[in-house]
Amino acid sequence: MADREIELSEPLGEKHSTTCYMCACRCGINVYLKPGENGEKSVRYIEGNRDHPVNQGVLCAKGSAGIMQHYSPARLKAPMIRVGPRGSGEFKEISWEEALQTAVDWMGPLKEDPKKLAFFTGRDQSQSLTSWWAQQFGTPNYAAHGGFCSVNMAAAGIYTIGGAFWEFGSPDWERTKLFVMFGVAEDHDSNPIKIGIGKLKKNGGRFVSVNPVRTGYSAVADNWLGIRPGTDGLLILSVIHELFRTRQIDLDYLIRYSNAPFLVIDAPGTAQHGLIARDKNGVELIWDSAKKKAVPHTTKGVVPNLTAEVSVTQGRKKVKARPVFTLLAEEYSKAEYAPEAIAPQTGIAAETIRGLAAEIAHVAFQEEITIEQEWVDMKGEKHDRFIGRPVSMHAMRGISAHSNGFQTCRALHVLQVLIGSVDCPGGFRCKPSYPKPYTAHPKPHARNAKGDTGPLAGPHLGYPHGPEDLALDDDGNPLRIDKAFTWDAPLSAHGMMHMVIANAHAGDPYKIDTLFMYMANMAWNSSMNTRGVIDMLTDKTEDGDYVIPHIIYSDAYNSEMVSYSDLILPDTTYLERHDCISLLDRPCSEPEAVVDSIRWPVVEPNRDVRGFQSVVLDLGARLGLPGMVNEDGSAKFKDYADYMVNHERKPGIGPLAGYRGKDGDKAGRGEPNPDQLERYKENGSFSMTHLPEDALFFKHANKSYQDFAVDMGFFDAPQPVTFNLYLEVLQKFRLAAQGHGDVQPPDRLRGRIETTFNPLPTWYAPFEGADLGERTEKEFPYHALTQRPMAMYHSWGSQNAWLRQIHTKNPLYVPSAICDAKGLEDGDWAWVTSWHGKIKVEIARMEAVNDHTMWTWNAIGKRRGAWALDKDAPEATKGFLLNHLMNELLPPRKDGYRWANSDPITGQAAWYDLRVNIEKAEAGAEVSEPVIPAQKTSDKSPNEIRYGLEWTK
């Protein structure tokens, strides 16, 4: 029988390449547009772009569901002004002219007292624009979402090795033989990690997962360590203990690239104690074993000593000093870090910890790999080859989102340095423009350049070198509304967006007038204490005015935050906008190439919406902000696309590094090129500049790379990195806490700073459990945490018609041991309590999870009426947020003060410190609690979708 005839070669339509935004991964996509019966083009198909260095052609579930996101009924349609009370969802549509004028009427007067404007952006990929805008306005109150995401990882990495995971670096997937992943990290970096795990397995490598929950990537791990939340730091330090005990340390690497030989002053009780000894020019000293004297570490031809106790001259005095390495060896050789000692706290057997250390050591040193390629280091020494220690690691929010997260992340970076695997073949590799030492980053700025108004003196966010860099006024009060860069969180390099609403409501440290936010669902899943935040947003003064007078919000979708705002500036979908993934922001480079990319309107909006970045530039022009207006007062930039091409941060350096110069043949530095965006589009909407072959590894100390970085405009002079095993910056804060220096912490924080600001990575119990004292084990013996499903990205994904069929609700997964102890069965409803709150949820029994830890999917729970979902959608009736169990502050302490529920060093929100109990709920309605009343909505959602029917036969 002959086979039947089928049309096999249907054309796909026009192919346009742009950049995905279904999560923060920044993959390249091809979007096919095809005309329908009426001739109007719509999206036929979205696929991964094969040529794109980030995703190499593949595309995840989120990216593949872009069609449903783009055509979502929850899209905002026009600017709106609130007509009902905050939270009601009652709005009236207005014109853009009216909307922009309203915003100018509110913000314009604030130029006289710029701190009255707080501008905070969420999962914003245009921070180099938005931060510059806030800087030009003159408000100190700007940050994006890093403070509640993974600042601990980023800051610990930058301070330690000048880079960190995801945007700043990645495993060398082609060559690595052992990959160790810590914690919940499935979304950063989504496709590259999946591609990488596939390659690793194909190459016969081993994948070890350290994670309380064995789902997702952990499900295919060769070895799973179901650790107790908040104890990863102990595990890492125990591995370090084992490496010291068995002498599995790369001494040569440490001497060359780290501060292991630097001499630390040993003068207890003095203001110099714990600082690094320096010469007259401020260069750090090391001990030359050959000449038996202290010399600057930059000296050539010395024999650095790692163990001597010596005497050095500092100023006019002789002081004792010891190399950093000695302090390390002493600390981590202590019995308290032995596997047997930490096994009970982590829940990981001592033999497994020893096994992990042995595996790391074996692969690093017995399975060394080499690449024959001559290269020259920063001291001018020639090397014949790159030597690789093929052990790589990855971690993101899982180990970050604890109050001990900064020190845990430091420990992880230090571990990689000790085995010599940072930026070597098979190890962790930085992505250009990283590595970049913290000293090459800006310091934080919170004061105006001149007087009290006009542009700030520099960027808001940065890396303090010591107490003198804090954002405090002359009386020691916080300059910023979020209290970032204060004694509460001195190294809050990404700001503290999660504290803004609480502080603005409390008028602490001062009252603000207008809260301007972008793409951050702060009234719902992005805040701790959701109910409390809603109350703060809707609270009124005795005069009947809102305590936070004005809220301006921009979003593409009818999220929960929309209803709590006064003026809505509707954003476009990701297929309708211009964007740039800029090297001035978080780069999307690969280890071997500099990469940046654009988005452009593949589809024109069919609603009265505008890309937020263009709107911000328009507002900037209307407000007359410097850099955004011409001399005659007219707008300098037509829109964001114009800015992307023509804005220069300094001569020759702009938002996009590719196709610069008149002829488009310059990379990095070069005059603006009017055809730049066209050239990007022709190249799949990205630009890529390969590193020279001799610059591919050891970039922190590689002369060819450093020269390349200067040519590209990353730096104006080489910025080699010395890895900070010992972080002197922390010791400076500790000395202040001990009473040394002019800038002094409040007495209430001295003890905490002394304990937590250890210049060597350390571990202390997470605050929430520690603060509750005896109540912890008695009343809240369990941990609860969230992780993001791979098929969704925050609240964006869970309203997507295709994705929500995968996760329509989020049960609380409870370990079988707890189920058995509490008489809980699959599908039961239970009350989960914390010291702060109580929620009622549906549970599911699970085996492959740490015995003390229950968990659920993040951001599935929705408010009734939001996101164009029906009021009886399971996301609203059965879905829930753990956020109701958390508070942005910890319980009051003995002295009456309440500490933030954050890392004391960076201010990172400690989402995963949560302690809970669980009890079976009485029979009753199977509805999650608390119930937040519905918001009004005019969204009309279809009862049926038959997408693509017009093209089928």
Add this chain to the structure above:
Amino acid sequence: MTSLPTQTNKKLGLVIDLDTCVGCHACVINCKEWNTSGYGTALSDQDPYGANPVGAWLNRIHTFEVTPMAHSAKPRGQGVGEVIGTAGEARVVHFPKSCLHCEDAPCVTVCPTGASYKREEDGIVLVDEDKCIGCGLCAWGCAYGAREMDAAAGVMKKCTLCIDRIYNEELEEIDRQPACVRTCPAGARHFGDLADPNSDVSVLVKERGGFDLMPEQGTKPVNKYLPPRARTDLGVGRSFEAAEESTENADGLLGWIDRALSGTTRSKGAR
């Protein structure tokens, strides 16, 4: 009743690696995205923003937990050598499932109209939607639950191996493969001719011990699954030279460092 070809020239099918699948659902959604505008009628979704969203899908992932029992796995601590699972240690399995394009496909032979058929050329099992009356017998007949009725069109939908991609001359040659395979981020899905013993997929099945899903059903599925690779416990066989001096505290360590740096003992790294 519809008859099956006695033999097909090729056996096109999928090889799915359960050792690599992380359950991300890329294949599921990309399949829907391609096929809702591809062969046959659209894959509709009912109540897409309501209380009970359901739709027609050609590929789904089933996620479940397994806890190996003592008789089928080695107990912890006895992992010298390779093991697949450890007794009592639960793990999560992500199991993607679509039509397996069986050689003895009961979904074809039960079809009363001849709508359901297996192609002689390449072995793909297809539904001719013009002939389909939506009776649903084929879905009952399928051993794997791999067919879904489209509620809007009333016709049966199933995996076509992206027949409108694999032969599509509008696509670049490299893209002429099923959407699920092209998009899989972990590289856990492979497509090819399983009748050719030298094809990449056949070699993979041989090397990795690929298996049939529920062979006792006698349907001779073309698609194959690859089992998890064997693994070893951490540290097995990783021994270190005995330390030459006390390992009890930092002093012994520092002595070793001094000797290492003065070249009298072995140190790590190339100098």
